[in-house]
Amino acid sequence: MGVLKMAKNTNIRISLPAVCFVWQIAMIILFGVFIRYDEESDTHWIEHRRKKNISTNLENDFYYRYPSFQDVHVMIFVGFGFLMTFLKRYSFGGVGFNFLIAAFGIQWALLMQGWFHHLDENDWKIKIGVENLINADFCVASCLIAYGACLGKVSPVQLMVLTLFGVTLFAVEEYIILELLHAKDAGGSMVIHTFGAYYGLTISWVLYRPLLSQSRHLQGSVYHSDVFAMIGTLFLWMYWPSFNSAIADHGDGQHRAVINTYLALASSVLTTFAISSISQNNGKLDMVHIQNATLAGGVAMGTASEFMITPYGSLIVGFCSGIVSTFGYLFLTVNKALLINLLITLYLFPYQPFMEKTLKIQDTCGIHNLHAMPGVIGGIVGAITAASASESVYGQEGLINTFDFKDAVANRTVNIQGGYQAAGLFVAIAFGLVGGALVGGILKLPIWGDPADANCFDDDVYWEVPEDEDENFLSRHQNMNHARGIPDV
Amino acid sequence: MGVLKMAKNTNIRISLPAVCFVWQIAMIILFGVFIRYDEESDTHWIEHRRKKNISTNLENDFYYRYPSFQDVHVMIFVGFGFLMTFLKRYSFGGVGFNFLIAAFGIQWALLMQGWFHHLDENDWKIKIGVENLINADFCVASCLIAYGACLGKVSPVQLMVLTLFGVTLFAVEEYIILELLHAKDAGGSMVIHTFGAYYGLTISWVLYRPLLSQSRHLQGSVYHSDVFAMIGTLFLWMYWPSFNSAIADHGDGQHRAVINTYLALASSVLTTFAISSISQNNGKLDMVHIQNATLAGGVAMGTASEFMITPYGSLIVGFCSGIVSTFGYLFLTVNKALLINLLITLYLFPYQPFMEKTLKIQDTCGIHNLHAMPGVIGGIVGAITAASASESVYGQEGLINTFDFKDAVANRTVNIQGGYQAAGLFVAIAFGLVGGALVGGILKLPIWGDPADANCFDDDVYWEVPEDEDENFLSRHQNMNHARGIPDV
Amino acid sequence: MGVLKMAKNTNIRISLPAVCFVWQIAMIILFGVFIRYDEESDTHWIEHRRKKNISTNLENDFYYRYPSFQDVHVMIFVGFGFLMTFLKRYSFGGVGFNFLIAAFGIQWALLMQGWFHHLDENDWKIKIGVENLINADFCVASCLIAYGACLGKVSPVQLMVLTLFGVTLFAVEEYIILELLHAKDAGGSMVIHTFGAYYGLTISWVLYRPLLSQSRHLQGSVYHSDVFAMIGTLFLWMYWPSFNSAIADHGDGQHRAVINTYLALASSVLTTFAISSISQNNGKLDMVHIQNATLAGGVAMGTASEFMITPYGSLIVGFCSGIVSTFGYLFLTVNKALLINLLITLYLFPYQPFMEKTLKIQDTCGIHNLHAMPGVIGGIVGAITAASASESVYGQEGLINTFDFKDAVANRTVNIQGGYQAAGLFVAIAFGLVGGALVGGILKLPIWGDPADANCFDDDVYWEVPEDEDENFLSRHQNMNHARGIPDV
Secondary structure (H helix, E strand, O other): OHHHHHOOOOOOOOHHHHHHHHHHHHHHHHHHHHEEEOOOOOOOHHHHHHHHOOOOHHHOHHHHHHHHHHHHHHHHHHHHHHHOOOOOOOHHHHHHHHHHHHHHHHHHHHHHHHHHHHEEOOOOEEEEOHHHHHHHHHHHHHHHHHHHHHOOOOOHHHHHHHHHHHHHHHHHHHHHHHHHOOOOOOOOHHHHHHHHHHHHHHHHHHOOOOOHHHHHHHOOOOHHHHHHHHHHHHHHHHHHHHHHHOOOOOOHHHHHHHHHHHHHHHHHHHHHHHHHHHOOOOOOEOHHHHHHHHHHHHHHOOOOOOOOOOHHHHHHHHHHHHHHHHHHHHHOOOEHHHOEOEOOOOOOOOOHHHHHHHOOOEOOOOHHHHHHHHHHHHHHHHHHHHHOOOHHHHOHHHHHHHHOOOHHHOOOOHHHHHHHHHHHHHHHHHHHHHHHHHHHHHHOOOOOOOOOHHHOOOHHHOEOOOOOHHHHHHHOOHHHHHHHOOOOO | OHHHHHOOOOOOOOHHHHHHHHHHHHHHHHHHHHEEEOOOOOOOHHHHHHHHOOOOHHHOHHHHHHHHHHHHHHHHHHHHHHHOOOOOOOHHHHHHHHHHHHHHHHHHHHHHHHHHHHEEOOOOEEEEOHHHHHHHHHHHHHHHHHHHHHOOOOOHHHHHHHHHHHHHHHHHHHHHHHHHOOOOOOOOHHHHHHHHHHHHHHHHHHOOOOOHHHHHHHOOOOHHHHHHHHHHHHHHHHHHHHHHHOOOOOOHHHHHHHHHHHHHHHHHHHHHHHHHHHOOOOOOEOHHHHHHHHHHHHHHOOOHHHOOOOHHHHHHHHHHHHHHHHHHHHHOOOEHHHOEOEOOOOOOOOOHHHHHHHOOOEOOOOHHHHHHHHHHHHHHHHHHHHHOOOHHHHOHHHHHHHHOOOHHHOOOOHHHHHHHHHHHHHHHHHHHHHHHHHHHHHHOOOOOOOOOHHHOOOHHHOEOOOOOHHHHHHHOOHHHHHHHOOOOO | OHHHHHOOOOOOOOHHHHHHHHHHHHHHHHHHHHEEEOOOOOOOHHHHHHHHOOOOHHHOHHHHHHHHHHHHHHHHHHHHHHHOOOOOOOHHHHHHHHHHHHHHHHHHHHHHHHHHHHEEOOOOEEEEOHHHHHHHHHHHHHHHHHHHHHOOOOOHHHHHHHHHHHHHHHHHHHHHHHHHOOOOOOOOHHHHHHHHHHHHHHHHHHOOOOOHHHHHHHOOOOHHHHHHHHHHHHHHHHHHHHHHHOOOOOOHHHHHHHHHHHHHHHHHHHHHHHHHHHOOOOOOEOHHHHHHHHHHHHHHOOOOOOOOOOHHHHHHHHHHHHHHHHHHHHHOOOEHHHOEOEOOOOOOOOOHHHHHHHOOOEOOOOHHHHHHHHHHHHHHHHHHHHHOOOHHHHOHHHHHHHHOOOHHHOOOOHHHHHHHHHHHHHHHHHHHHHHHHHHHHHHOOOOOOOOOHHHOOOHHHOEOOOOOHHHHHHHOOHHHHHHHOOOOO
16 A cells, blocks of 8 residues: 555646646636736836826835835745745755746736736726736745645646635635725735635545654754755744735834834744744744744734734733744644644644544644744734724724715724634635635545655655755765765876 | 763743843833933824914924935834844844844833933933934844844843943944044944944953854755845845935935945945955855945945935945955855954054954954955044145035034134044944943853853743754654644544 | 976966966056046035935935846846856855955956946046946946956966956947947846857867866866855846846836846746756756746847836847856857866857867856856847837837937947947957957966866865865764874873
């Protein structure tokens, strides 16, 4: 049986190029039909300025948002990419497949989000500018989170499929939460993190591998792969204030979102170190916690980042989410050292003992601890903060601006807003669970070239891997070259 | 005796979590009492704009300073963090503890700097915006510099104490230098680098370990740890123009600070390579020099960055500081290859032979060469440049703007300003020496869990360290798995 | 013979310091004579503002360009630097010499570009601001591209000479292309990439080493050196939109350049993965392709980035350039696994079989595939896009603004502009070929300390290299310390 399993066909020489080519050509055609420059990136901008009496080029949204966009872009490609290099022999796959699916996903997201949010009803075109680029990066983030649960266990073709459907689902749930429910979620605690995490966890649950322990020897880090992962952690951590403020309101909105996120992140670092140390007999710190749970404050501050949550409120959010996230890595993970998460969703389901026996989810990066739980916290914090907003704190205009209480929702009260925020959280979870189940089912088909249980977490399956340290060692002892067939001159 | 030493208790399971929790809770309480959003990050900004007749959201200081803030943030966490990953087995501690103390320090700095500089006398609140975040990052930089001298020889609890007092001392000396003496120091040659370096060197002197050679085998780099350190070096080098301009005057002030720093840094790269090569018999370059002394131009340009020092003046500053810094690594370091600096402070004390025999400072990262000497150069350059400023060069308004000659100091002449600049330098040194002696004394108490001499520079003391290359090698030869107790399937 | 070769003198203890010192002193003198702050970085800015009736400090060009400048700066030092760390034992040289020559080159570029473009005819001074810094970084990029062809085979002294002449040639060809021909090239497909690549390839051709296979064992990567190289790839990829927009027109010009580049890059990622996978029997991906060809879209979008090429046009450019670049790595490279490119320039010369036998170019990084071919594509795309521009798409004012049809070229038509764009491409190629031949001849002199064939790609020639993994392994088994002469305590 084991031998048969080993024989799984992982040759993606037809399927991966086919998917890349066909989908990219489809993108070109759809962009040709639908996507145009918006008025701020079109050469007619100078006429637009004159017509709207805009005094300076600086009022082009580009100058408000471009620095934040670049920070978000770094988080998507270096942040998420390097965070997933921690495995000893899956660094190529971590950073490389992250690169592939993000590059595809941002194109598809421009279309999907455009159709739902930005379709010009006059000419049926989507007009894009820098804010669309940011939103496309945001959308892709949810798929990269989902990748975290599947890291090392799926083929790049499966990841492309995961991204295709993930972006599609994202655009719909985002439309429901932000447009129909009119919930606020500037940094995406619900829309990005909660959805992305449950989407990935459910997929991982469908793709459960009972014999995954066959690749146990590859399910850990080595010293330098942990240092590489810290590059990802730190770029995520440093730029998270840009993430949560990138599409916030001009002026005080962006400014306040940065302050709140900066403080929440700082606070979650301290509680992560505390819980990590206290959990070991000898007080030693665990890199897994430091690489992940320190970021929980940013996730949990996603929804409320624009609100007047106060600086100390932000610290409290970071404090709690750092604790919860680290505890997640400690207690929801049966075999922590090997990073196989047999995850028991303690707080969502009433029949815990039943779940404990039944629900088997292999969550390679622990996204339940970093994105699902802090994301849900963020959604709840957002709902409470919204419901307790008041004119005395926000000012009359400030309250209207912050929650966009105008047009159809001009008469909404903060209490009702709080309710809609909570509803948004459930929509995000529902889309993650249902969407993940459906997509998981598709990915279970035996046509995608996924690796056998014994070959998981091994770059050698999909990459030309250079010979390594031992080779290296030899190369420095050139007197041994004869044995390797290299002629002297 | 040796065996007894080895038995030193490095279990920080109680102390580290206690410090993290208690101090973080203290931060939350103090933030609750004291910290509020300022008028630019508060929802009342729209009313403020109307009242002050501000035409556009872009005039929110956020848009002037946020890109620089993010660059500084990267320097603090990736720059300093990765610069300290060069040791072969202390990369976790280098980047990880840097992360911890910076995350704590920025919170404490917002409070300390707020009390001294930004306390609103009407309501006794500190109103924070993006400039406060930058200043908090700056303040923490001085403690990270001090960490460089102690790298590998102290426990994380000691580092938290070092940071608590370091930030406190910083806020006081900064208040004296910038407010009372009205010295200018936009990039902190004196306030940050000189203070931070002498603070760390004095602590290291108090904590002198006569038997440190017991961990000699860990006091070097390996090939890839040197490459990791270059990540730190380059992000510091590239973003230093943002560091020196982040809180400079809007408009020409920030612009000029960038140009001056850019040029000084370029110049110090060339002299560093020159001295590094000339110092070896075979002309080979030393990574220690390239990783550190190339940055000396940025340190030395800290005070004068805003001044009309001229582009060629900036090149000269970089030229000299690169030479001095590299010579520091060569001659003030007895055992360079092993990175134990037995530092002889040649230029501060008259009785050199006496110092040579007596003053024993183990400076792991060579901060004396990178921060102390170039910082002092920067202070002197600032004083000279200020004293030689003239209306013919600066213009009447330019001179007033650059040196803030208004209110209480409206009648100050440039000569007097030069004198106050020099006085500021001595204040920074004094605070470093006295503060370091006091804090060093506290850190010498045998309660902080510091490692034994033989266990210095070893991540294994405070971290769960993965098994490594050898393990890795084995893992790729799965036929050997039987021997490791992993069952075949 | 081999033994004689081995005896090549690589001692640069005199030559490297001499070059660094003398040239840096020359820079200081020339800067003293020629370089001054421009009106936006001078303290007289406040008077300038009043005179020109500029309402806010934000109109200082600093705020339009500084975020892009910092991104470009990261590309130059971390992007190019880390991209060249992929060799198993030349990471120090890759990132270190990149650092050295870029730091020298930006100074020399400020002078050379200043003399040609910015010399004030009143006082014969060059007035610099942030745009000059960006242009200096751009100029240096061409030399770093050329370094890519020579990586591992030249001494740092040769690289300094390559940079001195490279910057000089660049300034002249840039002047001819941008000023005399009035071609547009915001992102430098022609001026930077095409010139730089042919310059480097021709040098490499002149310096052809028939016995380079003697260092074959060092001409590959190890696992972690490939991960380091991905840092370079990703920072180049992420910040390329800033590269192509950094000196574009304020407002819609910068905005559009970002969108076009973002899309072209995304598209070339997918085609790179596709071709890489399809080219191997087992469908495995090759890190060499992912590290390089994914960037081809950015190179190819350099000239047309500001034009109304449309979003789908950008995708098509990325699509094609990703394919062409990856094919380059596959078929123009005889011994791919060993990274020795015996490059056959298929499309430039008619007598292909002749070329195939004769033209032997060893292109370490494959810059022909990443910069030369996509650069030429970019030039052609630019010419076609310019020639097909129309008032109906651009608007009357937009067309004039985009192509600067004013003053001497006020009456130029888009067709003629297209012709001049094409002419610009040939100028870039010609300067690369002729300049490279001349400089190659100079570098062939036996005085520069280049390594013997058997010692290429080895950091040990120019760097103090730490003992490594084996040492590391030993160090963790302290019971073996006795053998290494370290006393027990």
